[in-house]
Structures are given as structure tokens and as C-alpha cells.
Amino acid sequence: MTRNLAPARRRRPFTQVDVFTDEPYRGNPLAVVADAEDLSTEQMQQFANWTNLSETTFLLPPTHPDADYRVRIFTAHEEFPFAGHPTLGSAHVWLEGGGVPKREGVLVQECAAGLVRVKRDGGQLAFAAPPLTRSGPVAEADLARIAAGLRVPRQALLDASWLVNGPGWIGVLLASAAQVLAIRPDLAAMGDLKVGVIGPHDADAEADFEVRTFIPGDAAAEDPVTGSFNAGAAQWLIGSRRAPSSYTAAQGTMLGRAGRVRVEAVDGDIWVGGRSTTCISGDVLL
Structure with missing residues (x-):
């Protein structure tokens, strides 16, 4: 009789970043798990519930040819198609981990809501506000x-x-x-x-x-x-x-x-940005 066993847990890169602040522990914290491609939705949701933060994100390879990376965003109880501070925090972690955008100065995040552009301006990241549904x-x-x-x-x-x-x-x-x-x-x-x-x-x-x-x-x-x-x-x-x-x-x-949230309207786009600060980095058994 063959049994279907879940993949064994392994160590994955883990970062906790504070978003919309350059002062550690004065912004909005975000947990980010990299190398998450083989995790199931249930495993992601369970871990997000365990972190007890407003959001936890998981970084995966993109499926869209224009995207630099893909992210899934979870609260303790549900998955979001898009959220702002998880977008900036995930981009911050992806770049710190050695990610190189396909286009200089702008990276493209793939999420359930579609493609979101994120630009770098000095030490600040900003995302292009997605259309209101x-x-x-x-x-x-x-x-x-x-x-x-x-x-x-x-x-x-x-x-x-x-x-x-x-x-x-x-x-x-x-x-x-x-x-x-x-x-x-x-x-x-x-x-x-x-x-x-x-x-x-x-x-x-x-x-x-x-x-x-x-x-x-x-x-x-x-x-x-x-x-x-x-x-x-x-x-x-x-x-x-x-x-x-x-x-x-x-x-x-x-x-x-x-x-502190910086807002700027440029050429039909509204950019929403701020600084992010890495507070915890290491690995997590997942």
C-alpha cells in the first residue's frame, strides 16, 4: 500500500522586516519566507497563523514573463490578492537576497491581483497603486x-x-x-x-x-x-x-x-512608498 507523505520540513530563508519606517520596531512588521515554491496553501496559511503578524508573505519564482518574482500574501486567517506593506517588505527582502530586476530601477511583483511595479529611489521603495476594483x-x-x-x-x-x-x-x-x-x-x-x-x-x-x-x-x-x-x-x-x-x-x-507613507503622483501613476528596515534574518523550519 502506497502512502502519500508530505514533503519533509527543511530550513528556508526567513526575514522579519519593519515597513514604512527607518527606525526598527516603529513601523509595520512583516514576516517573509523565501524559497517557498514547494509549500502548499495550507502550509503557508498555518505558518502565517503561527507568526501572529498582520501579514506573512512567501516568495516564489514568477509565472508571468514580465515579473521578477511572485509573492503570496497571508493574514492569520486568509490570503490577500494584494496588500501594500507586504509588497514593499517583500521587495526589500528579495533585493537584499540578491535579486536583480529585469529592468534597471524597477522591479515587477506578481501577486494574485496581477503585476505590481515597484521602483527604487535611493533607500526608499514605492509601489504603483493598483486600480481600485x-x-x-x-x-x-x-x-x-x-x-x-x-x-x-x-x-x-x-x-x-x-x-x-x-x-x-x-x-x-x-x-x-x-x-x-x-x-x-x-x-x-x-x-x-x-x-x-x-x-x-x-x-x-x-x-x-x-x-x-x-x-x-x-x-x-x-x-x-x-x-x-x-x-x-x-x-x-x-x-x-x-x-x-x-x-x-x-x-x-x-x-x-x-x-511614514510617501505619496507622489507622476505621469498618471500614484506611487506609495517608504523605507524598510530588516530586524530579524535567519532561517525557519518549514
């Missing part, structure tokens, strides 16, 4: 739930839009960064809505906007720094002329982080 007005019933969840009057929500580019974000604009920082959310009131809140800083502040993102039902509840939301928010705010063509967003302040 859903945008536009938010139903009044959802806005009422969001206002209740943020514990603010409904009229405090100056505008809102769906900003779906993988995760199903709803973006909400408040009048000021101070209002964003003052939020003490009631996540249960939001139900299953993923909500990002943004408000402008005063002109003399280091950052132009303050951002907070809330994920009801998630163990972390508030995300330290969120590339996917900032990408959608940039498309929304720059497109509606609420934001200039380049700006800096601060995120993670209430969590003791110092996340």
Missing part, C-alpha cells in the same frame, strides 16, 4: 454604522468612498488630524466594515495627513501602517483635489509607531 459612494446605513463605531457625529464624516484594491476598505475624511487622533473606536458597532480614517495636519506639521485604519474582528483591531489603504486614499484624495500631487501621511501614532 470598487470605488464611489458609501450607503447611508454604512456611514451611520461607521460614525457610531468612530464615536463621532454623522456630520463629522466630511466625505467617504469605497477604496477596494484587495482589502475592502472604506475611506472616511475628517476635518483634522487632531480629530483622527482623538478617535476611541467601538469596533463592534462597525460590524464587518474595514474603515480607514484620514485628516489633514496643520501646515507646520511634519506630515500632511494623519491616518488610522480599523479592522473589526481582527486580533490587532488597529493596523500600524497600511499600504493598501494609503494607496486607495491617495487615488481618492488627489483625484478629488483634496490632497496635493505629493504628500506624506503619518500612521501608527496612537500605537507608539512612527510610520
Whole structure:
């Protein structure tokens, strides 16, 4: 009788990187496993659950001729087609591991959402914001739930839009960064809505906007720094002329982080970037 045995575990390169910061342990951490081609979806999901981070990624050879590498992105409970800080952190690890892009200065990541361009600008990486798969007005019933969840009057929500580019974000604009920082959310009131809140800083502040993102039902509840939301928010705010063509967003302040997201619109593309810092490197038995 023949038995189908799972491949034996082996040592694989492992890196934990802090994204959207040049200060170790002040950004958004990401676990990255390289040489992951022979791992099953179930093995990847189990390991991502074990790391207990917001996301864990796995680097694989590309299947598209234009891509430099392929990545699969997992939360503790599900796989994402795209996410922002995993894109930058994975690109950082791929380059540190000796990866050489097919095109000078730009690498192409293959993920479930398609091909994503990532450019190098000095010590910073930036990805081209992918197209929104859903945008536009938010139903009044959802806005009422969001206002209740943020514990603010409904009229405090100056505008809102769906900003779906993988995760199903709803973006909400408040009048000021101070209002964003003052939020003490009631996540249960939001139900299953993923909500990002943004408000402008005063002109003399280091950052132009303050951002907070809330994920009801998630163990972390508030995300330290969120590339996917900032990408959608940039498309929304720059497109509606609420934001200039380049700006800096601060995120993670209430969590003791110092996340900084750099946004720049160039020739029809919106680039979302920041610095990444390797904090742990070695191998993992998987």
C-alpha cells in the first residue's frame, strides 16, 4: 500500500522586516519566507497563523514573463490578492537576497491581483497603486454604522468612498488630524466594515495627513501602517483635489509607531512608498 507523505520540513530563508519606517520596531512588521515554491496553501496559511503578524508573505519564482518574482500574501486567517506593506517588505527582502530586476530601477511583483511595479529611489521603495476594483459612494446605513463605531457625529464624516484594491476598505475624511487622533473606536458597532480614517495636519506639521485604519474582528483591531489603504486614499484624495500631487501621511501614532507613507503622483501613476528596515534574518523550519 502506497502512502502519500508530505514533503519533509527543511530550513528556508526567513526575514522579519519593519515597513514604512527607518527606525526598527516603529513601523509595520512583516514576516517573509523565501524559497517557498514547494509549500502548499495550507502550509503557508498555518505558518502565517503561527507568526501572529498582520501579514506573512512567501516568495516564489514568477509565472508571468514580465515579473521578477511572485509573492503570496497571508493574514492569520486568509490570503490577500494584494496588500501594500507586504509588497514593499517583500521587495526589500528579495533585493537584499540578491535579486536583480529585469529592468534597471524597477522591479515587477506578481501577486494574485496581477503585476505590481515597484521602483527604487535611493533607500526608499514605492509601489504603483493598483486600480481600485470598487470605488464611489458609501450607503447611508454604512456611514451611520461607521460614525457610531468612530464615536463621532454623522456630520463629522466630511466625505467617504469605497477604496477596494484587495482589502475592502472604506475611506472616511475628517476635518483634522487632531480629530483622527482623538478617535476611541467601538469596533463592534462597525460590524464587518474595514474603515480607514484620514485628516489633514496643520501646515507646520511634519506630515500632511494623519491616518488610522480599523479592522473589526481582527486580533490587532488597529493596523500600524497600511499600504493598501494609503494607496486607495491617495487615488481618492488627489483625484478629488483634496490632497496635493505629493504628500506624506503619518500612521501608527496612537500605537507608539512612527510610520511614514510617501505619496507622489507622476505621469498618471500614484506611487506609495517608504523605507524598510530588516530586524530579524535567519532561517525557519518549514
